[in-house]
Amino acid sequence: MLEIKNAVKVFERGTMMEHTALDHLSLHLDDGEFVTILGSNGAGKSTLFNAICGSFYLDEGTVSLGGINLTLMPEHRRARHIGRVFQDPMRGTAPNMTIEENLSLAHSRSTASPLSFAPTRREKALFRDRLAEFGMQLEDRMKTKVGLLSGGQRQVVTLLMCTIVTPRLLLLDEHTAALDPGTAAKVMEITQKIVAESHLTTMMITHNMSAALTTGTRTLMMDSGRILFDLSGEQRAGMTTEALLEMYSTTTHEKLDNDRMLFEKAHQG
Numbered sequence: 001m002l003e004i005k006n007a008v009k010v011f012e013r014g015t016m017m018e019h020t021a022l023d024h025l026s027l028h029l030d031d032g033e034f035v036t037i038l039g040s041n042g043a044g045k046s047t048l049f050n051a052i053c054g055s056f057y058l059d060e061g062t063v064s065l066g067g068i069n070l071t072l073m074p075e076h077r078r079a080r081h082i083g084r085v086f087q088d089p090m091r092g093t094a095p096n097m098t099i100e101e102n103l104s105l106a107h108s109r110s111t112a113s114p115l116s117f118a119p120t121r122r123e124k125a126l127f128r129d130r131l132a133e134f135g136m137q138l139e140d141r142m143k144t145k146v147g148l149l150s151g152g153q154r155q156v157v158t159l160l161m162c163t164i165v166t167p168r169l170l171l172l173d174e175h176t177a178a179l180d181p182g183t184a185a186k187v188m189e190i191t192q193k194i195v196a197e198s199h200l201t202t203m204m205i206t207h208n209m210s211a212a213l214t215t216g217t218r219t220l221m222m223d224s225g226r227i228l229f230d231l232s233g234e235q236r237a238g239m240t241t242e243a244l245l246e247m248y249s250t251t252t253h254e255k256l257d258n259d260r261m262l263f264e265k266a267h268q269g
Contacts (some may be wrong), residue, residue, distance in 0.1 A: 001169070001201050002027070002052070005026050005062045006024050007022045008020075008023065008060035008061055009022040009047060009058055009225075010059055023226050025227060033218060034218070035202070035203045036204050036211070036219045036220070037205045038220070038244075044222050044226070045222055046205065049084065049173055049203070049205070052065075052078075052082065053075060053079070054070065054075035065081055065169055080109060082167055083162030083171065084171040085155065085159055085162055085170075085171070085172050089152075092162070095145065095147030099142050099146060100124060100143065101118075103119070106161035106162070107123055107127075109165045127160075136156060151183065152186060155175055155179065156190055160194075163198060166198050168201065170201070172204035202216065209244060213239055213244070217232060218230070221244065221248060223251075223252055228247075
């Protein structure tokens with residue numbers, strides 16, 4: 001499904017600020033895999049997502065998705081195949097447009113007609129039915145501007161926008177980090193429902209180590225633009241947060257004092 005080979009990205013090359021964000025990274029995801037990604041700030045997690053989405057071109061390496069070579073494909077064309085939900089609930093939606101207008105705009109990707117935010121009667125019924133599944137009463141607020149919704153409600157609308165036309169790949173970029181614990185749990189419940197029902201190939205960045213080891217089917221730990229660990233099956237099932245931190249420290253010869261605080265703060269909500 002997703003194939004990344006020998007990905008290299010260096011920012012500010014040739015200057016004192018030179019930084020290798022992706023260091024010959026290779027990764028393969030099968031169809032329907034749900035992969036969680038951990039790593040300290042600057043490990044390359046969001047850079048990896050940006051490379052997949054086409055926010056920049058790689059210095060070396062290739063990216064393909066479902067047999068389609070994305071390496072030199074512009075970002076707007078990749079967006080037809082990839083859904084992405086950001087940490088900021090305001091990204092990915094038009095806040096001055098209503099829920100149904102935002103969903104109509106997203107749904108128009110599946111039609112041959114130009115982008116439109118004037119939904120048909122059939123589309124309105126579809127949007128109401130899909131929103132009603134989430135138990136947040138959003139189906140009764142179709143005419144509400146997205147900018148007036150709570151953070152959790154906006155993330156649910158964004159999730160539906162990204163998946164109303166089933167993408168080949170769904171990227172979740174710490175999409176619950178800005179929410180309170182109760183809302184974050186609800187959004188994760190809805191996320192897992194959408195992923196399971198549509199059998200979506202999914203990657204999720206998180207700082208919550210416990211969630212990373214129990215959500216989905218596979219966990220990656222990144223550091224300095226590389227994948228340190230790739231955990232699945234029995235190894236992942238038996239892994240604890242303490243054991244993972246110890247593995248990290250042993251491999252990198254670095255202590256995780258600051259990151260331990262970050263991880264624990266995220267875990268506590």
